[in-house]
Amino acid sequence: MLDVSRVQKELAECNRDTAISGVSIALHDGGSDLSRLSGTISGPVATPYEGGTFQIDIRLPSGYPFEPPKMQFVTKVWHPNISSQNGAICLDILKDQWSPALTLKTALLSLQALLSAPEPDDPQDAVVAQQYLRDHQTFMATARYWTEAFARRSSVGIEEKVQKLVEMGFPEDLVRSTLESVNGDENQALEMLCSS
Amino acid sequence: MDDDDYYFDESDGEYGGSSYSLEEDHGDDLNDLLVEEPIEKIWTTASVISAESLLAAQKEVLQNVMSLLLINEQQARSLLIYYRWNVQKVYDSFERKGKEPLFQEAGVVISDDRDLDILGSSTAVITCNVCFEDVAVLDATKMDCGHLFCNDCWTQNFIIRIKDGERTIRCMDTKCNAICDDVIIRNLVSRKDPCLAERFERFLLESYVEDNDNIKWCPSNPHCGNAIRVDGSNVFEVECICGFQFCFNCSLEAHSPCSCQMWKLWVQKCGDESGNTDWIIVNTKPCPKCKKLVEKNGGCNLVRCRCDQHFCWLCGGACGAEHTWSTIAGHTCNSFTQEKEMNFLAVKQRLQRYMHYFNRYMTHADSLKKENTLNENIQRKISESENKNSVIKDYSWVLDGSRQLLRSRRVLKYTYPLAFYVFGDELFKDKMTPEEKEIKQHLFEDLQQQLETNVERLSMYIEKDFYDFNDEQVMELKYQVVNLNRVVNKFCGQMYKYIEDDLLEPMKHAVHRIAPYSSGGPNMLLQPSSSSGNSGDS
Ligand SMILES: [Zn+2]
Ligand SMILES: [Zn+2]
Ligand SMILES: [Zn+2]
Ligand SMILES: [Zn+2]
Ligand SMILES: [Zn+2]
Ligand SMILES: [Zn+2]
Ligand SMILES: [Zn+2]
Numbered sequence: 001m002l003d004v005s006r007v008q009k010e011l012a013e014c015n016r017d018t019a020i021s022g023v024s025i026a027l028h029d030g031g032s033d034l035s036r037l038s039g040t041i042s043g044p045v046a047t048p049y050e051g052g053t054f055q056i057d058i059r060l061p062s063g064y065p066f067e068p069p070k071m072q073f074v075t076k077v078w079h080p081n082i083s084s085q086n087g088a089i090c091l092d093i094l095k096d097q098w099s100p101a102l103t104l105k106t107a108l109l110s111l112q113a114l115l116s117a118p119e120p121d122d123p124q125d126a127v128v129a130q131q132y133l134r135d136h137q138t139f140m141a142t143a144r145y146w147t148e149a150f151a152r153r154s155s156v157g158i159e160e161k162v163q164k165l166v167e168m169g170f171p172e173d174l175v176r177s178t179l180e181s182v183n184g185d186e187n188q189a190l191e192m193l194c195s196s
Numbered sequence: 197m198d199d200d201d202y203y204f205d206e207s208d209g210e211y212g213g214s215s216y217s218l219e220e221d222h223g224d225d226l227n228d229l230l231v232e233e234p235i236e237k238i239w240t241t242a243s244v245i246s247a248e249s250l251l252a253a254q255k256e257v258l259q260n261v262m263s264l265l266l267i268n269e270q271q272a273r274s275l276l277i278y279y280r281w282n283v284q285k286v287y288d289s290f291e292r293k294g295k296e297p298l299f300q301e302a303g304v305v306i307s308d309d310r311d312l313d314i315l316g317s318s319t320a321v322i323t324c325n326v327c328f329e330d331v332a333v334l335d336a337t338k339m340d341c342g343h344l345f346c347n348d349c350w351t352q353n354f355i356i357r358i359k360d361g362e363r364t365i366r367c368m369d370t371k372c373n374a375i376c377d378d379v380i381i382r383n384l385v386s387r388k389d390p391c392l393a394e395r396f397e398r399f400l401l402e403s404y405v406e407d408n409d410n411i412k413w414c415p416s417n418p419h420c421g422n423a424i425r426v427d428g429s430n431v432f433e434v435e436c437i438c439g440f441q442f443c444f445n446c447s448l449e450a451h452s453p454c455s456c457q458m459w460k461l462w463v464q465k466c467g468d469e470s471g472n473t474d475w476i477i478v479n480t481k482p483c484p485k486c487k488k489l490v491e492k493n494g495g496c497n498l499v500r501c502r503c504d505q506h507f508c509w510l511c512g513g514a515c516g517a518e519h520t521w522s523t524i525a526g527h528t529c530n531s532f533t534q535e536k537e538m539n540f541l542a543v544k545q546r547l548q549r550y551m552h553y554f555n556r557y558m559t560h561a562d563s564l565k566k567e568n569t570l571n572e573n574i575q576r577k578i579s580e581s582e583n584k585n586s587v588i589k590d591y592s593w594v595l596d597g598s599r600q601l602l603r604s605r606r607v608l609k610y611t612y613p614l615a616f617y618v619f620g621d622e623l624f625k626d627k628m629t630p631e632e633k634e635i636k637q638h639l640f641e642d643l644q645q646q647l648e649t650n651v652e653r654l655s656m657y658i659e660k661d662f663y664d665f666n667d668e669q670v671m672e673l674k675y676q677v678v679n680l681n682r683v684v685n686k687f688c689g690q691m692y693k694y695i696e697d698d699l700l701e702p703m704k705h706a707v708h709r710i711a712p713y714s715s716g717g718p719n720m721l722l723q724p725s726s727s728s729g730n731s732g733d734s
Binding site for chain 1: 325356357369
């Protein structure tokens with residue numbers, strides 16, 4: 001029932017301009033099941049998430065795209081609308097505001113926007129939301145610390161990055177050498193690979 | 197007790213003797229006893245909508261809105277579903293906000309040009325924004341909101357939404373609030389799944405009942421197919437034409453003068469759970485050896501489990517078999533502390549209180565069953581009497597009396613759960629001072645007891661095999677039945693009034709409003725005439 005053709009097109013479309021958008025999608029664990037994907041978004045600049053790379057688990061229900069995708073942060077993140085316990089996300093377009101004309105990429109971009117502009121009035125994590133409203137400094141510090149501790153690029157294994165780039169269609173040898181030349185910066189490597 | 201005792205007032209002694217008139221009218225004095233007190237202030241009306249008249253009833257409301265706002269049926273339906281079929285609300289919103297916001301809020305789109313301008317040629321191709329495929333415009337559909345997607349995507353979306361039970365399906369475009377035209381939905385879906393298209397059509401028809409605060413399905417089981425419309429107060433009891441009497445508010449059997457909440461709690465309690473837990477605590481104890489619950493059957497405090505273990509009933513401790521009535525050899529009950537005993541006594545008291553009300557409730561429930569059977573056979577008795585060689589041909593008073601008997605028996609039955617909650621701690625803890633409670637409970641029980649006495653008398657007379665009676669005996673019986681009918685009716689009215697004004701009203705608990713008393717019982721509904729349909733404009 002899952003619209004395989006649409007999902008494939010979405011993957012190709014999304015990964016075409018990853019360097020600019022800062023979001024990418026790959027098959028989960030390099031498998032072949034199109035209903036289990038893994039999204040990546042880079043932390044927006046001028047936020048405590050800057051410099052972080054956030055991994056998102058994506059599950060597509062059989063009714064996709066007529067039913068919303070299920071998304072959850074795998075990378076731990078300190079944010080009022082994201083559970084600090086399990087990464088569950090509170091975002092309207094992943095619930096009743098989903099439309100079949102939206103895509104996984106737009107959803108990931110919305111998550112990126114959510115990182116830039118938290119909505120503490122509609123919190124997923126009450127503790128974080130309280131802190132965000134009452135003690136903003138501590139909030140910023142904690143969010144930055146969590147980004148450092150859990151979402152630094154270097155903390156993502158090199159093999160995972162290689163696999164991801166290979167899945168995007170680049171030859172493995174080239175991927176390895178490019179990654180090495182940029183000290184493992186995935187986005188920079190991708191940029192180089194695309195422009196070469 | 198002699199025959200005079202059932203009057204609720206000593207002053208009407210003249211009716212107690214044998215010098216009564218046999219006229220239909222028993223005189224003004226008797227009527228004076230029946231000063232009708234207005235109990236319910238909200239004027240409530242009810243009617244039946246049969247399965248056949250459902251469509252007509254819905255059409256009438258649709259027609260109203262269509263002609264007022266100059267829109268088509270699909271648009272009117274979307275609007276009405278949004279406003280829960282409350283035409284008055286549609287009108288109010290229309291006056292207050294104006295046409296455009298009214299439509300927009302409900303997701304109704306009025307487009308003047310439905311011609312698909314981009315479809316210049318039949319060979320044109322568009323890209324569907326859901327499947328990302330290029331499709332011929334002939335295989336795509338544009339909704340009133342102007343959004344165009346391929347038919348496959350529309351259809352798949354509709355199928356998923358209908359299977360989810362949705363009656364209003366929104367456009368697939370992002371941020372578009374528009375509701376899709378149900379004609380288009382049915383057409384597209386029926387090409388792929390005709391059964392589902394039919395289900396959707398049924399959904400739309402049933403929306404008139406299910407999305408409507410004034411209409412409910414009759415809860416009879418098996419379902420009679422009828423829906424009931426009530427205008428006014430929801431706390432209202434009706435009798436569907438199928439004979440099922442129910443409370444419109446909670447859709448359970450008619451239960452006044454018990455409130456909906458009390459009745460729900462009582463049904464739960466009787467269906468074991470808490471009542472039973474107390475019974476188990478009071479009447480059983482686990483065997484210290486095999487842990488099975490052992491029930492005590494009177495006798496001394498030494499009990500024996502089936503596993504042959506003896507133990508002391510007071511403390512539950514294991515012991516030998518040797519004992520007297522008051523002592524067990526080699527056993528001293530020292531673990532049975534004061535605190536435990538107090539606890540146990542509290543549970544025991546609670547259980548006894550519940551059993552008191554439950555037993556009386558069940559007694560009346562049993563009588564009601566018997567009297568129902570009696571009522572079913574009464575027509576046969578009447579026919580037999582009518583065929584007798586007698587001047588008395590009118591037996592309607594027996595039917596009236598029997599119906600009143602059932603009505604009052606029901607009232608009595610439900611006064612027990614009511615009293616259980618009103619004078620207990622579960623719902624109304626500390627709502628009354630102990631003195632106040634004592635006075636009110638006394639007055640209530642007095643009323644209850646008088647009603648009970650007269651209901652039992654009426655029952656006794658209704659039960660009589662009057663076809664064997666001579667004319668004089670029949671007339672005597674008629675007098676008793678007519679008289680008791682009125683007396684019992686009056687007591688029921690007083691009972692409701694007392695419950696409403698003196699028991700429930702001071703609690704300031706709006707949730708405990710009860711359906712008004714009417715002597716005929718729950719509002720008996722009539723077969724709807726096929727032509728009149730059902731007025732829905734309120
Ligand atoms: Zn399509
Ligand atoms: Zn639209
Ligand atoms: Zn019915
Ligand atoms: Zn009720
Ligand atoms: Zn045992
Ligand atoms: Zn004994
Ligand atoms: Zn003992």
